Amino acid sequence: MRDLVLYKRVLLQARPYWPHIVALFLVSMLATPLALLGPVPLRIAVDSVIGSKPLPAFLEPLVPDAAVRSRAAILVFATALVVMTALLVQLQGLATSVLRTWTAERLVQGFRARLFRHVQRISLLYHDAKGSTDAAYRIQQDAGAIQDIAIDGIIPFLTSSITLVSMLAVMLRLDAQLSLVALAVIPVVGGLARIYRVRLRQRSRQVKKIESEALGVVYEVLSSLRVVKAFGQEDRELNRFVTTSLRGVRERMRLAVAQGGLGLLVGLTMAGGTAAMLYIGSRHVQSGDLTLGELLLVMSYLAQLYEPLRTASRRIASLQGHLASAERAFALLDQQPDVPEKADARPLARARGDMAFEHVSFAYELGRPILREVSFVVPAGARVGIVGRTGAGKSTLLHLMTRLFDPQAGRILLDGVDLRDYKIADLRNQFAIVLQEPVLFSTSLAENIAYARPGATPTEIVAAARAADAHDFIASLPQGYDTSVGERGMRLSGGERQRIALARAFLKDAPFLVLDEPTSSVDTGTEAGILEVIERLMHDRTTFIVAHRLATLKHCDLLVQVDEDGHALLSATGSEPATA
Numbered sequence: 001m002r003d004l005v006l007y008k009r010v011l012l013q014a015r016p017y018w019p020h021i022v023a024l025f026l027v028s029m030l031a032t033p034l035a036l037l038g039p040v041p042l043r044i045a046v047d048s049v050i051g052s053k054p055l056p057a058f059l060e061p062l063v064p065d066a067a068v069r070s071r072a073a074i075l076v077f078a079t080a081l082v083v084m085t086a087l088l089v090q091l092q093g094l095a096t097s098v099l100r101t102w103t104a105e106r107l108v109q110g111f112r113a114r115l116f117r118h119v120q121r122i123s124l125l126y127h128d129a130k131g132s133t134d135a136a137y138r139i140q141q142d143a144g145a146i147q148d149i150a151i152d153g154i155i156p157f158l159t160s161s162i163t164l165v166s167m168l169a170v171m172l173r174l175d176a177q178l179s180l181v182a183l184a185v186i187p188v189v190g191g192l193a194r195i196y197r198v199r200l201r202q203r204s205r206q207v208k209k210i211e212s213e214a215l216g217v218v219y220e221v222l223s224s225l226r227v228v229k230a231f232g233q234e235d236r237e238l239n240r241f242v243t244t245s246l247r248g249v250r251e252r253m254r255l256a257v258a259q260g261g262l263g264l265l266v267g268l269t270m271a272g273g274t275a276a277m278l279y280i281g282s283r284h285v286q287s288g289d290l291t292l293g294e295l296l297l298v299m300s301y302l303a304q305l306y307e308p309l310r311t312a313s314r315r316i317a318s319l320q321g322h323l324a325s326a327e328r329a330f331a332l333l334d335q336q337p338d339v340p341e342k343a344d345a346r347p348l349a350r351a352r353g354d355m356a357f358e359h360v361s362f363a364y365e366l367g368r369p370i371l372r373e374v375s376f377v378v379p380a381g382a383r384v385g386i387v388g389r390t391g392a393g394k395s396t397l398l399h400l401m402t403r404l405f406d407p408q409a410g411r412i413l414l415d416g417v418d419l420r421d422y423k424i425a426d427l428r429n430q431f432a433i434v435l436q437e438p439v440l441f442s443t444s445l446a447e448n449i450a451y452a453r454p455g456a457t458p459t460e461i462v463a464a465a466r467a468a469d470a471h472d473f474i475a476s477l478p479q480g481y482d483t484s485v486g487e488r489g490m491r492l493s494g495g496e497r498q499r500i501a502l503a504r505a506f507l508k509d510a511p512f513l514v515l516d517e518p519t520s521s522v523d524t525g526t527e528a529g530i531l532e533v534i535e536r537l538m539h540d541r542t543t544f545i546v547a548h549r550l551a552t553l554k555h556c557d558l559l560v561q562v563d564e565d566g567h568a569l570l571s572a573t574g575s576e577p578a579t580a
Contacts, residue, residue: 006326007149013111014150020103021151027099028159030092032166037085039300044078047293104147112143115332123338124404125364133216138332142208145325153319164309178277178284182302185273189266189309193316196262200320203255208324210248217241259317266313270306277302339403341424348426352415353380353511353542355401357568360410362396370396372566373410378558380511383543385553388562394546397562398514401544402431432510432541436517438501440489445474446481448489448500452508460507468503468533470496495526502533513543 014021047053049071119135127135164186172179221228221237228237281298284290290298355378363369370393378384386394399405400412403419412419419427432452440448449464450456456464461481465471473496477483489497498518505513518534519527535555547553561569 041078137212142325145322148322204321204324356413374568376570385556392562432505438497452504464507470499
């Protein structure tokens with residue numbers, strides 16, 4: 001992505017905070033006159049106190065006439081000016097710091113929220129390919145680059161440019177030849193920055209990529225720690241992390257060498273400019289073209305003139321890293337959802353419950369179809385078992401119903417309307433889902449049950465738990481419904497987690513119920529109790545059940561058998577399968 005495009009996108013993202021950025025810029029601009037004022041007391045002391053030169057003309061209105069003729073009074077004025085300048089510099093720095101921090105934090109928070117919202121909407125295939133850690137790194141780490149570009153990059157660049165021009169103007173009035181010598185350094189520094197820019201960007205991209213991979217190893221191991229410990233593979237995973245981290249160390253060293261090379265060349269260029277200025281300036285003092293105070297003033301301005309260039313050279317290196325991060329963050333935003341919503345999508349309050357597949361085909365990878373020409377009709381209130389070998393496409397059928405994916409061919413009708421014509425949120429609100437491995441969050445039991453309907457009252461939550469036969473074990477806990485379930489619900493047994501998932505489905509009270517291997521992770525004793533709950537839950541709902549155990553399917557009205565070729569056969573329970 002080109003730099004100008006990146007800058008444009010950053011500025012568009014920062015549009016809500018433009019007034020704050022402008023205010024920050026104006027406050028930062030006060031640094032220019034204060035910087036110009038800084039060396040003035042030294043010139044006064046040298047030329048008007050130690051020497052006999054009059055005060056600079058622009059200061060005379062600030063000093064009483066009597067004081068102008070007294071060297072002691074001029075010295076007091078010079079020292080007071082030092083203190084006043086320092087006070088103004090500190091106040092300006094404080095205002096800049098507070099305004100910058102507030103603007104930067106809000107800007108980054110808004111960008112992260114936008115990325116997080118988008119990452120929940122893009123394709124599951126993207127997350128399967130990239131991994132969740134990559135998206136997390138881009139949201140938490142790469143998003144912060146927007147403040148480094150919009151605030152710590154553009155504003156200092158503008159203020160430094162204005163400061164540089166202002167000091168050059170002052171120096172031109174004092175000695176044009178010296179000013180031209182100082183000016184000659186600028187194109188040299190600009191050329192060096194241009195040469196190093198591409199190299200630094202490439203190094204920065206590689207560093208970000210490896211850092212994301214290292215974080216991925218940590219997330220993967222910590223999320224699978226029970227398996228790692230069970231197989232005694234701690235040292236193996238440590239070696240994997242260390243290997244990835246050492247790759248990152250090597251890349252960061254290469255980046256540091258490139259940054260150091262640029263800094264070295266810029267420093268030598270500025271040293272050459274300073275040496276030329278000192279030589280020529282000293283000769284001008286000897287010839288009487290400059291006073292000693294004026295030379296000191298010019299050399300002081302030169303130091304301040306070169307400081308923005310030195311800072312810019314350092315920031316060029318860091319800016320390439322920030323631009324690389326911005327590229328990654330915007331690349332995530334550019335990922336288009338595989339399941340788009342139509343601009344005129346239809347609202348859906350509550351479906352009747354009819355579902356029909358018409359010649360549906362789907363493939364996760366081009367040329368490797370999972371489902372081929374699948375057609376069947378399910379009336380409202382029917383109980384449908386879905387069977388087939390592992391990998392045949394049973395769960396894919398469920399994903400297509402809830403529009404986690406869209407078919408590449410054919411269509412799926414809900415109450416006679418193509419799923420793609422409904423608002424996505426309304427469509428998915430028609431389904432209560434219970435998975436093989438229940439997904440619980442690191443909050444309380446009550447909050448996990450209410451995840452299906454966040455506005456539910458405590459009475460409704462308890463009623464759902466009673467319906468799922470979960471109330472008794474919840475009530476026996478010391479904190480009852482306020483008990484935290486731990487990460488992914490690991491403080492509960494498999495059967496308890498499944499009952500919480502069933503309570504969540506009861507609370508949602510959706511017209512469709514989707515059960516994906518709901519009893520496969522529990523023992524046969526627990527299974528019997530869960531099947532009783534499922535029987536109550538299926539009442540008056542169109543239900544789809546994926547299961548291998550025949551006991552789970554005994555109450556089904558229809559069976560859909562998915563074969564290895566991706567075709568689906570429909571039959572009534574107890575009859576021979578027939579082509580739908």
